[in-house]
Amino acid sequence: MSYMEDLKQTFLEELKSVKNLADLSSLRVKYLGKKGIITSELKSLSKVPPEERPSHGKKVNEIKQFIETELDLQESRLKQEELKRQLLSESLDITLNGKFISFGSPHPINKVLSEVTDIFVKMGFSVEEGPEVELDYYNFEALNIPKDHPARDMQDTFYISDDIVLRTHTSPVQVRVMEKRKPPVRFIAPGKVYRCDADITHTPMFHQVEGLMVDRGITFSNLKGVLKAFLHQMFGADTPVRFRPSFFPFTEPSAEVDIGCILCNGAGCRVCKGSGWLEILGAGMVNPRVFEYVGYDPEEYSGFAFGMGIERIAMLKYSIDDIRLFYENDIRFLKQF
Amino acid sequence: MRVPFEWLKEFIDIKESPHEVAHRLTMIGLEVETVEQVDSDVVFEVNVTPNRPDCLSIIGIARELSAAYKTPLVFPEHDVLAETGELDFNVDIVNVDLCHRYAGRVVRNLKIGPSPEWLKKRLEKCSIRSINNIVDVTNYVLLELGHPLHAFDLKTIKGRRIIVGTSNRVKGQGARIKLKTLDGIEREMPEDSLLIWDAERPIAIAGVMGGMETEVADSTMDIFIESAYFEPVSVRRTSKALGLKTESSYRFERGTDIKMLKKALDRAAYLMREVAGGTICGKIDIYPKRYKPDEINVRYNKVNETLGLKLTKEEIIDCLDGLGFEMKKLANSLKIKPPAYRREIKKEIDVIEEVARIYGYDRIPAQLPKATIMSQESRVKSQESKIKDNIKQSLLKSSFTEVINYSFTGLQDIDLLGIGEDDERRNLVQIKNPLKIEESFMRTTLMPAFIKDLIHNVSHGNRELRLFEIARVFISQKSEVSLAHRSSLIAHRKKDHELSAMSHELSSASILPIECEHLAALYYKEKSKALYRDDTPDFYIVKGVIEAILNDLKIYDYSFVRSSEPFLHPGQSADIFIMDSKIGYVGVLSPAIVDSLDIKAHKPSVIVMEIDIDSIIPYAMQVVKYRPLPRYPYIERDTAIIVDSLLEAAMLMKWLKSYSSDLIEDIYVFDVYQGENIPEGKKSIAFNVRYRASDRTLKDDEIDAMHKSLVDYILDKTKGQLRA
Secondary structure: OHHHHHHHHHHHHHHHOOOOHHHHHHHHHHHHOOOOHHHHHHHHHHHOOOOOHHHHHHHHHHHHHHHHHHHHHHHHHHHHHHHHHHHHHOOOOOOOOOOOOOOOOOOHHHHHHHHHHHHHHHOOOEEOOOOOEEEHHHHOHHHOOOOOOHHHHHOOOOEOOOOEEEOOOOOHHHHHHHHHOOOOEEEEEEEEEEOOOOEOOEOOEEEEEEEEEEEOOOOHHHHHHHHHHHHHHHHOOOOOEEEEEEEEOOEEEEEEEEEEOOOOOOOOOOOOOOOOEEEEEEEEEEOHHHHHHHOOOOOOOEEEEEEEEHHHHHHHHHOOOOOOHHHHOOHHHHOOO | OEEEHHHHHOOEOOOOOHHHHHHHHHHOOOEEEEEEEEOOEEEEEEEOOOOOHHHOOHHHHHHHHHHHHOOOEOOOOOOOOOOEOOOOOEEEEOOOOOEEEEEEEEEEOOOOOOOOHHHHHHHHHOOOOOOOHHHHHHHHHHHHHOOOOEEEEHHHOHHHEEEEEEHHHHHOOOOOOEEEEOOOOEEEOOOOOEEEEOOOOEEEEOOOEEEOOOOOOOOOOOEEEEEEEEOHHHHHHHHHHHOOOOHHHHHHHHOOOOOHHHHHHHHHHHHHHHHHOOEEEEEEEEOOOOOOOOOEEEEHHHHHHHHOOOOOHHHHHHHHOOOOOEEEEOOOEEEEEOOHHHOOOOOHHHHHHHHHHHHOHHHOOOOOOOOOOOOOOOHHHHHHHHHHHHHHHHHHHOOOEEOOOOOEEOHHHHHHOOOOOOOHHHOOEEOOOOOOHHHOEEOOOOHHHHHHHHHHHHHOOOOEEEEEEEEEEEEOOOOOOOHHHHHHHHHHHOOHHHHHHHHHHHHHOOOOOEEEEEEEEEEEEOOOOOOOOOOOOHHHHHHHHHHHHHHHOOOOOEEEEEOOOOOEEEEEEEEEEEOOEEEEEEEEEOHHHHHHOOOOOOOOOEEEEEEEHHHHHHHHOOOOOOOOOOOOOOEEEEEEEEEEOOOOHHHHHHHHHHOOOOOEEEEEEEEEEOOOOOOOOEEEEEEEEEEOOOOOOOOHHHHHHHHHHHHHHHHHHHOOEEOO
């Protein structure tokens, strides 16, 4: 009996010294091959006395099983080690930079523009467009800014001819939409506008978003409600908002809308000129005279309009101090957005 | 408008601090932009909107504060006059419509000299330079009461006569009238401009500037002070035509207070006697056109409906009290007549604004409207903008960065691109008053701006550029273009704003240009050592992006055809077509153009493209329909053939696709090779064909036969041979 135990011990000793798959393979042959130790034991089973045969055979088979299992186990261990070695030899320097692909960046002006647009679209405003080369009629006349009116001085106009201008604001879209659509109307009109002015705070082309809402029973209180909701979404729910009287020929009453300075939190700084407030929007109730131009009955309908400059909002939002950066298109600037 | 706080206090008893007053002014519509400490005083910089000429004076600001604080105005005791002598002076107003009132006074025996300190100081605080005591007094009264005055040297007025009339009336139509103004410039008077004349000649431009010959000089002893009401539009036209803006014209063109005019005259005379020791003589006052305001009916309920308030009748009246209105109180409305200094108040809404202003915008609650559900009218529009947004997102994801360039261009840009005389891109819209000559047109192509962006970036060491822009171009509709042609163009563009403008355009005979939206992009990479190799020619990278964008829009009927754009490399450029219409181009920027630019990089290769987005939108609006996935397996075959090296892949594909079989699912070219083992003038093209049937599993021998037949067909078409 101890012969079998010895055999097992010898096998385990030999298995321990196996270093690779080749060693393992010869060990397998030595024990389990055609002339292997275990195979021979099984063959010589006939020499064992018949009464001992079943128990002896069982023992030999047990040890055969044991050896097979151990060999298989060792083989899979060795294979794993081998694979590991191979993969390690294939290793990359993972600290090298990835193959350069990068997404592009939207222009900061358009980034702010779509932010503004999204907020109003969620409030049920549609998006409209109008021509950038515009008739004097739409840009001024129908907005209650007649020729020879000092209000024309508020904007330096590029002229194409006596009747055609580069639009100085997005407000003409108001008239164009109302002309072809019956109330209720509720839309915004983003776009490029032009004024002949160029310095550190002015570029001859810039962007505005115009808005208009006309329906029965629209009040100044609604104007405040909608614009406050917009400004709180745009600048944060805690941002103070104030409305103060102003003048636009196409709205009455007119308002200038300020937010608490987002740079100094209202304490007063260079950007807000010490006032603690930043002018963000112009707004007002649509002047009945404009309704008359488009054929709306001012006794039946009322509405409000508003407009804002996108460059100004972008400059505040990103602390940009020179408006001209927007139009130099330096990739080092653009890539920051 | 600069307003010293101490001066303000002469008219109103203010207990509040300057900062509180500044805030109050801002909140009633007179925005105080800055509050500046000057010596022991405080000066406000007030932004007065064009509708409030009445606030272009100390008294005007004081009047507003009086209404806001419900505190009475105080007029200092200074109007008492000791008049002596008669005024043997003759004033005629020829154009009563342009001059509603004309008053004047003579002051004699004045001693012209420097002003006293208090006067100089006040003017200084308002940023007005002291000249002499007489001129200073007229300026002082201008600031204080808002009424412009003019002082003439009495002895220079010929014939003791003043005539107020236009350049035409007095001298006859078309005469050239010249006047040397106070600033020493001889100016030709515009037609219809209102002038002040003596018996012989013009001596001042009414409301704009006086003449030099009648100017008050050091030797002057007796003066004539003019205080008049000139009609705003007339003054504005004259001032604009002359390009001459003065403190005086600024106020007249906005509207002055016809009733304050006399007070201003007396105040000036009084002050001149104070500071220059003169004797005030009698006055003349011709007032042919009186201020007669229309009565305005203001309904209480309309006030509340407009503002969203529930004010009582009394509250409304309380707001308007103190604004100088004449009010008749009826049960449901007010009948209002505004004072002479508020001529812009004409309609009910103007009065409602006054109520809101004095009540305080901050006291009106903010309330979201009860909105009506909107109809679907803007659906097509939003579909369009969604497509444009998709295109933009595709470009951003393809690593292109967005730029915005000015819409301006110049002839030099069009010339640089070598654009031909008959090209539509020469139909430029010209700006009459450009800021720069190189920016005096609206652009018809986005490309020149990209060349500028390229130069700017490369000169700042930016070595990799992938830029794009989506913006409008402007094609002028020259008058030669027939109306029919125009309508068809407009209809083609399907731009409804152009359609709606038609009525106004036709009536005014002014034609707006066609505006359409373009996409342009530029790709530039400096040839530098790179960590990972990629030999794809840049042209194919940009072409690939265009294909991806079109495919994303479910547009497949596009083709690339060799381009003849003069600014592109003739061998490496293509025009892009959808069906039969050209929608744009892509290609390597012509090396000749690149050489002419001052770019310090070695042989830079620049790929550009431009597409008319508006023209592809109709193709993109198709609805996607699902196709079931195939249920049976496919069989693939690869084949390489040797063909003439000039044969383009598109031609080969066209032939391959012309082989009719329901079993061909897909064909693509996967290799093009020229060189070793391939004869001179030939190239090898390898393509893959995938076969599949929709109703059964294909058998190899069936496909072997079919593929052989396809290959025979294509070898026949291409006159090629199988590559061994």
